[in-house]
Amino acid sequence: xxxxxxxxxSNMADELSLxxxxxxxxxxxxxxxxxxxxxxxxxxxxQGQQGVPLSRNSIDDEVNDVMEMIVADSSKDQYNGSNGRxxxxxxxxxxxxxxxxxxxxxxxxxxxxxxxxxxxxxENHIREAALTSxxxxxxxxxxxxxxxxxxxxEVSRFMVSQRKPDGSYHGKSTYENxxxxxxxxxxxxxxxxSEDLTSAGKMKDLLSSLKRLIARDKQERGERLEAGKSPLxxxxxxxxxxxxLKSDDTNALFGHCFLTLEWSLMARADNVIxxxxxxxxxRDDCMVVFFAHTKSDxxxxxxxxxxxxxxxxxxxxxxxxxxxxxxVLSHPEVINIIVS
Numbered sequence: 001x002x003x004x005x006x007x008x009x010s011n012m013a014d015e016l017s018l019x020x021x022x023x024x025x026x027x028x029x030x031x032x033x034x035x036x037x038x039x040x041x042x043x044x045x046x047q048g049q050q051g052v053p054l055s056r057n058s059i060d061d062e063v064n065d066v067m068e069m070i071v072a073d074s075s076k077d078q079y080n081g082s083n084g085r086x087x088x089x090x091x092x093x094x095x096x097x098x099x100x101x102x103x104x105x106x107x108x109x110x111x112x113x114x115x116x117x118x119x120x121x122x123e124n125h126i127r128e129a130a131l132t133s134x135x136x137x138x139x140x141x142x143x144x145x146x147x148x149x150x151x152x153x154e155v156s157r158f159m160v161s162q163r164k165p166d167g168s169y170h171g172k173s174t175y176e177n178x179x180x181x182x183x184x185x186x187x188x189x190x191x192x193x194s195e196d197l198t199s200a201g202k203m204k205d206l207l208s209s210l211k212r213l214i215a216r217d218k219q220e221r222g223e224r225l226e227a228g229k230s231p232l233x234x235x236x237x238x239x240x241x242x243x244x245l246k247s248d249d250t251n252a253l254f255g256h257c258f259l260t261l262e263w264s265l266m267a268r269a270d271n272v273i274x275x276x277x278x279x280x281x282x283r284d285d286c287m288v289v290f291f292a293h294t295k296s297d298x299x300x301x302x303x304x305x306x307x308x309x310x311x312x313x314x315x316x317x318x319x320x321x322x323x324x325x326x327x328v329l330s331h332p333e334v335i336n337i338i339v340s
Contacts, residue, residue, distance in 0.1 A: 064138070071184065072298070082181035084130040087144060088123065089158050091130075098154060103133050103144035140191045147189060152196035155182055156206055168221060169214045172207075179203055237263055241317040250330075257327040260320035264309045265289060277334070286310045287321055 071079070090099050091107045099107075110129035114122075133144040140147050159178050162170060179197070186193040196202040217223070237259075244256035262272045271291050279290045288306035293299065312319040328334055 078177065079181040079184040080131055080134045082177055083134050083185055084127060086158055086178070086182070087130040087133070088126060089161065090145070098145045098149055100144060100146065106133065134185070137185065137189055140189050143185065143189045147186060147191040151194050152202050155197060159206065159210070168217050169210065172211045172214050175207060175210050179207065238315070238318055245317045253327045253330055257323040260318060260323040264320040265307050267291070267307070268295060
């Protein structure tokens with residue numbers, strides 16, 4: 001469980017920085033480069049710094065890791081989960097045209113384990129095998145499916161087959177996520193997808209048609225029209241704050257601080273969790289917080305823009321400054337760790 005200490009403690013680790021390395025002849029001789037790198041790392045180690053000798057392959061791997069940062073880890077998990085369901089659908093359809101022999105063998109072995117353990121309904125092992133194969137896919141050769149054969153026909157069949165247990169359609173975001181997940185697999189493997197799978201091809205018409213069917217389905221079935229979670233009303237928020245303020249439980253200090261900060265900042269929980277004490281300032285009559293990046297600003301273009309938090313002297317229970325002060329005073333080690 002993440003504690004408030006984790007929220008405010010800054011990352012004090014020093015980053016290792018290497019300057020440009022050039023051979024006397026201006027060539028990229030591998031042996032000379034390795035010797036220079038190891039010499040510099042040894043000098044840094046003598047000064048109390050630690051490093052790991054770098055090779056050309058390790059640098060290439062690091063470049064690939066950096067390139068993959070264009071997609072957030074949470075999005076990767078979501079895409080892999082969707083593509084994993086696609087692989088299982090192909091497997092149960094006995095599709096040997098798209099699935100490679102290796103993945104068919106791995107999925108068959110995993111499914112046999114599920115049958116032997118009586119967990120075939122949950123398909124735990126076969127799901128894990130599918131996810132593993134997708135995470136290991138780095139190029140067309142390591143992809144679990146033949147990307148040159150993966151076209152709109154098979155993807156569209158999979159999309160329209162995805163229904164709720166009662167036969168109704170899922171929300172429109174489910175089908176948009178399927179398309180995004182398939183395109184992510186192509187991009188991850190550096191393989192160009194067919195034009196029909198993009199938003200400018202047949203996929204656009206299919207998604208538009210599905211949205212119409214979903215809207216009509218909701219109307220006929222009398223289902224809930226709002227998508228996503230309902231907002232927390234202010235009276236409910238105030239009630240929660242009052243209960244946390246009166247509670248004798250030490251964990252209530254954290255809960256009160258976190259809840260009031262999240263509400264006052266109008267921010268996602270992930271942003272509040274990753275807020276550092278160095279990112280909090282006091283300006284004039286308010287406290288300001290800075291976010292290095294948000295969901296809508298992944299590159300940190302607006303990281304210099306302050307988010308203002310004001311005191312509430314009329315209703316102390318919902319005052320974020322009071323809640324934060326109570327926690328810091330009850331846990332002075334937060335300040336001590338930062339200072340040290």
